[in-house]
Amino acid sequence: MTSKLHGTVAIVTGASSGIGDAAARQLASQGARVAVVARRKERLDTLVSSIESDGGTALAVTADITNRAEAEQAVKTVVDRYGRIDILINNAGLMLLGTVLDQDVTDWERMIDINQKGLLYMTSAALPHLLEATTTGPREVADIVNISSYAGRVASPNFATYNMTKFGVNGFTEALRQEVTQKHVRVGVLEPGAVATELKLHNSEAIQQQLAAAEAENIPELLEPDDIADSITFMVTRPRRASIAELWNMPTSQA
Template sequence: MSALEGTVALITGASSGIGAATARALADEGAAVALIARRIDRLHTLASEITAAGGRAAAIVADITDRAQAEAAVARTVGEFGRLDILVNNAGVMLVGPIEQAPIDEWDRMIDLNLTAALSMTKAALPHLLASAADDPRRVADIVNLSSTAGRQVKRGSAVYNLTKHGLGAFSESFRQEFSARYVRMALVEPGAVDTELRDHIRDGVREGNIDRMRTLDPLQADDIAEAVRYIVTRPRRQTINELLIRPTLQND
């Protein structure tokens, strides 16, 4: 039997990159997957791919920076599949650049998506995760928060991105201390440079330097991070991976 047979996983930011790769990886292990994002065409394509391979998937369009939509996405997942065992808070945006020239709406977008949306999803999912942790088939539930090396260090030109990822790390550790005895595990994954669409949203004049740096690093791929998430959520009940830092071999910061 597959490690996640009979379980349900909800993945935010599932329309591309790490989110889509994680959905495939968890479906491969037998989990039914709820795919949450705003791009409905991509969600339907991914859901069809997973279904064609024998899995179960639901495409749920939501802007999770809106708390009501975040709560509705969790409710629809449980309505569709009957339970929730795994939450992967993957959705995020990286709008780096010097503080002085930064449009303040970029800061708002990062705080809303990287931090507040993850908190809203976690709060909405928690009662269902606690119920699954007390029940078969695994008697354990998981939250995986996708952070970054930016959550372990501070760099110029990355102030608010650093803020959101440090904040996510602090929340994750406090959550772990509060809920580990009830078998809701918390894991923080901190990738270095990954070749995804994340850099596409950086404003002109900053994006080019970021992309040039990526070319020198032989960056990680989305599947590398998906494999890390798969590893975390398939550990036996007695074991928790609290934190996993993954860098490209050539990345020194």
């Protein structure tokens, strides 16, 4: 039986760990040639080797997508290698928590750079190729999936700037969906709840302990990266006639 994504090319950002790593593996297992994009080259190389040992095809692209030139070059590298792009998974993200009064403004700038600017740069560079794929690709449809968050729906203390970035991702995704989905570039937003990833590890030890205590009390069973990768795969493997605009995937104890 032919894999659902046979003949396609997918880009996954933030692929050096967590959701991005899991998504790359699942898309490759469905037949996509997967370009994995992140800053940590050694991790990308390990991921590519693993995908290839499982019979898939993958390309490591080391880039800092908060730099517009590097994001554009990453897209060019993929097109130069594979000749096309059918799927873009904007997964790269950063969550730095703290009160508005006390948090370092540099942390805000870092989140805006990766959560919003990186997503914008990758989308802008990839979109012409995605539109082309709707007429030349094996499926005659292309996909963008933007990874937002539960924090893109619900605001909370200590999450203010992270909330802002993810609410913005939701708004951008919906506007872009209205612009291009009827041209068969499907645009959807995926909003995970609490997932067992490295995301919270960029915070101070004190905040990590607060998060761990809150999760232990309120969310005893977190989602795993594969749970979100399942949702990504579901969104991009729908028949051409079906488009998933929004998918909210939560731990049962958090929903």
